[in-house]
Amino acid sequence: MPEIKERGEQPYVAVKRWISWTEFPVIADRLPEIIGWLAARGVQPAGAPFFRYVTIGGEQDGEVEAGVPVAAPVEGEGDIYAGVLPAGRYASVTHIGHPEQLVSVTTDLLGWAAKEGLTWDMSEDDEGEHWASRLELYHSDPAVQPDMNSWETELAFKLAD
Secondary structure, eight states, rough: OOOEEEEOOEEEEEEEEEEGGHHHHHHHTHHHHHHHHHHHOOOOOOOOEEEEEEEOOSSSEEEEEEEEEEESOOBBBBEEEEEEEEOEEEEEEEEOOOGGGGHHHHHHHHHHOOOOOOOOEEEETTTTTEEEHHHHHHHHTTTTTGGGGEEEEEEEEEEEO
């Protein structure tokens, strides 16, 4: 069952790319690189790695960040850059299962919010939906839990103030 959670600001480092949804591994496969980049600088992740859907361009494409939270701001390098996830109220739901099932979990979360009369922190234009913060947080470590059917993933979408 979805719930509303208050989240504080969260510094992070990430890479961002506009992709077709069939190219998702192009961005997803960068997470280990980012974690290694942090480790080489003696910086530990401060939470679960995530994908942030910046722009949903439609059925075919979107702009996505692959990010890792950090305890304090870190200066980026190359195409790895620093950012801050905004504080605020988020509609959140946790899913245990294969990431392929997240499409239906997302649909359910969006439907629940509509029934509850909640408004997203999001704007729309010809390019698509621009989200203040629409996150998939991966709480399972694939090295510890290789069975994707057992992964714990949290969806957290920022609500309008």
